[in-house]
Amino acid sequence: MQEPDSRSTKESEGSEARLSVAAFLRAHREALLGDWQQAVLEHLEGRVPARDPWLIDHLPELLSTLADAVDAGPETLDERLLQLAHAAARLDQGFDLGEVAQEYALLRRCIHRRLEDQEQRLRPGDLTRLEEALDRVVTRTMKFFWEMKQRTLQTLDRMAEATLDDPDMETLLERLLTRLMEATLTVDAAAVMLLEDDGLVVRAAVGLGTGEVKGQRVPMGRGVTGQAALLRQPFFVRSAATDPRVLLEPLRQQDLRALYGVPLLEGERLLGVAYMGSRTAFTFSDADTLLFHAVAQRASAHIAQAELHAREHEARREAERSLAQLDSLVDSAPVGVAFLDTQLRYLRVNDVLANLNRKPLEAHQGHVPGEMIRDGAVEPIEHALRRVLETGQPVQDVLLEGPDARRGGSGYWRADYFPVRTTDGALLGVGCTVVDVTDFKRAEAALQQAIDFREELLAVLGHDLRNPLHAVNASAFMLGRSDGLDPTSRRAVDRIRKSSARMGRMINDILDFASSRLGGGIPMKAQRMNMTELCQGALEELQVTYPERPLSLRVQGGDLEGHWDPDRVAQVLGNLVVNALQHARNDTPVTTTLTDEGADVVMRVHNEGDPIPEDLLPRLFDPFKASRIPEEGGKQRSLGLGLYIVHEIVQVHGGSVHVESDLERGTTFTVRWPRVPPPRGLLPP
Numbered sequence: 001m002q003e004p005d006s007r008s009t010k011e012s013e014g015s016e017a018r019l020s021v022a023a024f025l026r027a028h029r030e031a032l033l034g035d036w037q038q039a040v041l042e043h044l045e046g047r048v049p050a051r052d053p054w055l056i057d058h059l060p061e062l063l064s065t066l067a068d069a070v071d072a073g074p075e076t077l078d079e080r081l082l083q084l085a086h087a088a089a090r091l092d093q094g095f096d097l098g099e100v101a102q103e104y105a106l107l108r109r110c111i112h113r114r115l116e117d118q119e120q121r122l123r124p125g126d127l128t129r130l131e132e133a134l135d136r137v138v139t140r141t142m143k144f145f146w147e148m149k150q151r152t153l154q155t156l157d158r159m160a161e162a163t164l165d166d167p168d169m170e171t172l173l174e175r176l177l178t179r180l181m182e183a184t185l186t187v188d189a190a191a192v193m194l195l196e197d198d199g200l201v202v203r204a205a206v207g208l209g210t211g212e213v214k215g216q217r218v219p220m221g222r223g224v225t226g227q228a229a230l231l232r233q234p235f236f237v238r239s240a241a242t243d244p245r246v247l248l249e250p251l252r253q254q255d256l257r258a259l260y261g262v263p264l265l266e267g268e269r270l271l272g273v274a275y276m277g278s279r280t281a282f283t284f285s286d287a288d289t290l291l292f293h294a295v296a297q298r299a300s301a302h303i304a305q306a307e308l309h310a311r312e313h314e315a316r317r318e319a320e321r322s323l324a325q326l327d328s329l330v331d332s333a334p335v336g337v338a339f340l341d342t343q344l345r346y347l348r349v350n351d352v353l354a355n356l357n358r359k360p361l362e363a364h365q366g367h368v369p370g371e372m373i374r375d376g377a378v379e380p381i382e383h384a385l386r387r388v389l390e391t392g393q394p395v396q397d398v399l400l401e402g403p404d405a406r407r408g409g410s411g412y413w414r415a416d417y418f419p420v421r422t423t424d425g426a427l428l429g430v431g432c433t434v435v436d437v438t439d440f441k442r443a444e445a446a447l448q449q450a451i452d453f454r455e456e457l458l459a460v461l462g463h464d465l466r467n468p469l470h471a472v473n474a475s476a477f478m479l480g481r482s483d484g485l486d487p488t489s490r491r492a493v494d495r496i497r498k499s500s501a502r503m504g505r506m507i508n509d510i511l512d513f514a515s516s517r518l519g520g521g522i523p524m525k526a527q528r529m530n531m532t533e534l535c536q537g538a539l540e541e542l543q544v545t546y547p548e549r550p551l552s553l554r555v556q557g558g559d560l561e562g563h564w565d566p567d568r569v570a571q572v573l574g575n576l577v578v579n580a581l582q583h584a585r586n587d588t589p590v591t592t593t594l595t596d597e598g599a600d601v602v603m604r605v606h607n608e609g610d611p612i613p614e615d616l617l618p619r620l621f622d623p624f625k626a627s628r629i630p631e632e633g634g635k636q637r638s639l640g641l642g643l644y645i646v647h648e649i650v651q652v653h654g655g656s657v658h659v660e661s662d663l664e665r666g667t668t669f670t671v672r673w674p675r676v677p678p679p680r681g682l683l684p685p
Contacts, residue, residue, distance in 0.1 A: 001470045005227075013448070017120065018120065018121055018122060018124070019121065019122050019123060019126075020070075020123050020126060021067075021070045021115070021122060021123065021126035021127065021129075021130050022067040022068070022070040022071045022126070024114070024115065024118070025063045025064075025066055025067040025068075025070070025111070026063070026064065026067050028114055029060055029063050029064075029579055030062060031114065032107075032110055032111060033060075035109045035110040035113070035114065036106060036107055036110045039106040039109065039110055040103070040106060043102070045104060045626075047353055060145070061240075061362060062137070064129065064136065065137075065543035066133050066171075068136070068590070069129065069132075069136075070126055070129045070130050070131035070133060071132075078405070094508065095252045097122060100141065100142070101138065101142065102230060102562065104134070104138045104141070105139070106188060107134075108134050111130070111134075115127075117657060133242070141443075147365060150464055153510065168306075169203070169204075169302075169303065169306040170203055170204050171301055171442055172306070173203065173204030173299060173303070174204045174205070174206055175300070175576070176298065176302070177190040177191070177192065177204060177205070177206040177207075177295075179294065179295070180276065180291065180295045181206060181207060183291060184276075184286065184288050184289040184291060184292070186258075186278045186281045186285075186288060187207070187276045187277070187278055187284075187288070187292075188207050188208050188254075188275070188277060188278050188279045188280070188282060188400065189205070189206070189207035189208040189209060189210075189213075189251070189254065189276065189277040189278075189279075190205070190206055190254070190266070190274070190275065190276040191204060191205035191206070191213060191214075191275060192195050192204045192272060192273075192274045192299060192303075192469050193203075193218065193225060193273045193274070193275075194271065194272040194303070195220075195229065195270055195272050198219065198220050198221070199217045199218060199219045199220055199226075199228055200217065200218045200219075200225055200226060201215065201217050202214050202215060202216045202217075202248070202271060203272075207277075208254040208256070208277075208279065209250035209251060209253065209254045209626065212249075212250035212253070213248055213250040213251065214246050218247050218248065221245060222247060223245050223247035223248075224237055224243075224245045224246060224247075224259070224261065225247070225248070225261060225273045225275065226247075227245075228261055228263055228273050229263055229270055229272070230261070231274050232263045232265065232270065233263070233683065234260070234262045234263070234413045235258070235259075235261050236258075236260050236283075237255065237258070237259040237260075238258065238282050239257055239260035239281065239282070240256040240257065240258070240277055241254075241255045241256055241257070242257075244421075244495055246259065248547075251277060254277075254279065255280065256277040256279055257278055257279060257280070257281060257282050258277065258278040258281045258282050258283050259275060259276075259277045259278075259279075259291060260275065260276055260277075260284050260292065261273050261274060261275030261276070262274055262275075262292070262293060263295045264296060264299060264300040264303065265299075265300060266300055266303075266304040269304075269306065271303050272303070273298055274292075274295075274296045275410060276288075276292055279549050281546075284562075291372050291529065294614055295639075311370065311594070318491070320617070322413065326591055330348075330350045331350050331351065332351065333352065334352065335352060335433050335434060335435045335436075336349070336350065336352040336353030336356050336434035336435075337349070337350045337352070337353060337366075337431075337432070337433055337434075338350075338353050338387065338432050338434075339420060339429060339430070339431050339432075340369075340429050340430045340431075340432070340433070341427055341428070341429040342389060342427060342428070342430075343368075344368050344382070344385050344386075344430070345366050345367065345531045346364040346365060346366065346369075346372065347365070347429065349364045352434075353434055356413070357372045357373055358406055358434070359372050369385065370382065371380050377400045377401075377402050377413075377462070378481065380398055380400060381400070381415065384398050384415070384417045385417060385430050385432075386416075387419065388417045388419055388430045389419075389427070392419050392427065393419070394416065394417060394418035394419065395416070395417045395418075396416045396417075397412075397414060397416065398414070398415040398416070398417070399412065399414055399415075399437075400412070400413040400414070400415055400434075401413075401504075402660055404438055410438075410664055411436070411438045412436075412437050412440075412441040413434050413435065413436055413438075414434070414436060414437045415432055415434045415621070416432065416433050416437075417430055417431070417432045417434070418430070418431050418432070418528065419431075467502055469500055469504055469507065472496065472500050475495055476496040476497045476500060477497065479493045479496075480494070497545065498545050498546070503546045505574060505578065507642070508571065508645075517632055522568070522648050522652050523650055524565045524568055524649075524652045524653070524677075525565050525567075526563045526564055526565050526653075526677055527563065527564075527565070527566065528561065528562070528563055529561065529562070529563075529564055529566050529569075530560060530561050530677065531560040531561070531562065531564070531569070531594055531601050531673070532553075532555050532560045532605075533596060534569055534570060535553055535565050535569075535573055535592060535594060535603070537570075538570040538574060539551045539553055539573070539577070541593065542574060542577055542578070546678055548579060549581055549586075549589070549590065550589035550590070551577065551589065551590055552589055552591045552592070553591075553592050553593075553594070554591060554592070554593040554594070555593075555594050556593065556595045556596065556678065557594075557595055557596025558595075559596050560594055561675075562601055562673065562674075562675030562676065563675065563676050563677060564572060564653060564673060564677070565653070568649045568652070568653070569673070571645065571649060572603075572645075572646050572649050572650065572671060573592065573603065573605070575642040575645060575646050576605040576606060576642065576646060576669050576671075577592065578642070579642055579669075580605055580606070580607035580667070580669075581607070583609050583610070583667070584607035584608055584609045584666075585608055585609045588607065588608040588609070589607075590607045591605070591606045591607075592604070592605050592606075593606070597672075599673065599674060599675060600655070600672045600674055601672075601675065602670060602672050602673070603670070603671040603672045603673065604668055604669065604670050604671075605667075605668070605669045605671075606666060606667070606668045607666055608666040608667075609666060610663070611662050611663050611667065612659065612661040612664075612667060613659040617661070620643060621643050621644055621646070621647040622644060622658070622660060623641055623644040624641070646669075650671055650672075650673075652677070653673060653674065653677045654674045654677045654678040655671060655673045655674055655677075656671075656672045657669065657670065657671045657672070657674045658676060
């Protein structure tokens with residue numbers, strides 16, 4: 001067997017093409033990106049990161065930078081590292097130094113694994129230069145990260161000092177912006193715009209154009225600041241003096257170049273926009289923007305806190321004002337007021353209630369009603385209080401009676417008890433109000449006594465007038481039948497007969513009113529009768545009394561029989577017709593219409609004339625109301641009992657009565673008579 005030629009093997013190895021690490025990084029950028037993303041997820045043990053990996057956007061640039069460093073040497077990284085945004089982005093997102101170092105370590109591991117999978121040998125020195133470049137990237141980034149962290153902390157410490165004397169919001173914001181300018185030499189102007197209604201208003205400013213820009217307003221969605229607020233995203237303008245999107249004219253007049261701003265947010269709530277500008281720089285460094293973000297976040301927190309304090313202060317002032325008003329109302333109210341806890345101990349009473357209990361105001365505190373209230377009233381009061389606690393519902397109109405030391409005799413008080421709750425419904429205790437109704441009760445008793453006396457007097461008077469009135473009526477009837485009366489005498493006799501008939505109806509109304517109001521009710525004796533025959537007879541009698549006025553009867557339907565009291569039906573018809581005659585025009589008829597409507601017979605009495613005034617309609621069937629047309633000399637035509645008696649009689653029969661009145665159609669009273677009245681116990685009240 002022939003031995004291989006060792007020289008030829010070395011020549012073959014020397015001529016073998018070596019892999020360039022720089023070319024590898026450029027060719028495998030996408031694969032390295034995928035490897036790194038997977039490594040991050042594995043490092044998080046499958047947990048979805050709360051913050052997006054920052055290297056995703058910067059990895060292509062970083063890999064290109066590393067490739068150039070492998071070709072030209074790690075020294076070329078120094079200037080370019082100053083422009084890398086890795087550490088600034090991570091610092092802005094709140095990552096700590098260990099997290100950033102771990103991400104670089106994962107990137108280094110991914111590159112090494114890919115290189116190990118390559119079949120080609122690496123070009124001599126490339127791996128060393130790659131490691132030096134990665135070390136320099138990490139070292140430089142860590143240093144930048146640490147310096148920025150320290151710078152931010154120092155600035156925030158100085159900002160915290162600016163809040164120690166609790167300044168107002170505008171002063172506080174100006175102090176914060178001043179600390180920013182002191183820490184950032186390139187910043188020549190800075191301001192905070194707060195959201196007010198539908199626009200942004202400059203409320204704090206420092207640096208160039210301060211006096212001119214304060215108070216300026218930009219509508220939401222307009223210009224760079226309005227768009228930043230609307231979209232809730234930062235904005236950057238390279239030349240503020242010439243960019244038409246800059247709507248704040250003072251910024252353009254100051255020849256500002258770089259302009260950078262961020263929205264001020266409290267969670268999801270927009271507070272405003274903060275911006276900084278430079279007259280010398282066309283752009284801000286990552287360190288400056290990072291510091292500005294920190295200042296903006298701190299400003300947002302202070303703005304939100306100041307708003308919260310302002311709302312709390314206003315709420316406290318409003319509560320104190322409301323409490324003072326309530327105290328004044330409770331103390332000056334002419335009623336007794338008290339509040340008791342769930343153990344029914346007095347927590348607060350006013351002077352009125354203390355005087356009612358005849359105990360000092362301060363003596364009520366912590367004591368129960370049984371220790372403060374007169375013996376006779378304790379039981380109903382405690383019963384009402386316990387009922388409120390048990391049911392959670394108010395107890396109203398509790399009438400209390402006891403000796404009246406001030407006026408003598410018996411005194412009366414009306415008490416209301418109600419639950420007192422918190423806004424979420426928890427029961428705190430029981431409130432009560434006590435009103436002295438002694439004068440009212442005494443006046444009520446006196447009034448009732450007067451009413452009873454009047455009604456009894458009317459009943460006696462009506463009964464005693466019947467006999468002499470019958471004599472007058474009989475005498476007038478006999479005189480009317482006499483021959484030889486001259487026309488003047490006959491007219492006088494007719495007037496006597498009409499007046500006596502009217503007086504008879506009035507006396508009947510008075511007696512019926514007295515009967516209904518004194519508890520006996522209007523008596524009724526229902527029997528089977530024909531409504532047509534009864535109404536025809538009643539109208540004929542009225543026609544004799546009023547011969548000059550046409551009284552007509554119309555019947556619609558054949559069956560008009562039912563069970564009614566004939567005398568009461570005639571009384572209703574007579575009162576309605578006489579009422580119509582009094583208010584109709586002298587040349588117009590009064591028409592009565594009877595209609596068969598199945599279970600009811602409907603009676604309608606119609607007259608033409610002035611309509612009933614609207615203010616009289618709601619009380620038309622009340623007793624003793626004023627007549628709508630006064631007699632000569634200012635006297636009223638009647639006692640107003642006729643329509644009241646009509647209503648009562650119809651109610652006794654289980655029917656109804658109502659009126660319609662207007663200028664065009666006249667006035668019509670409609671009475672509905674059920675053919676079979678219900679039992680008295682089932683009548684409506």
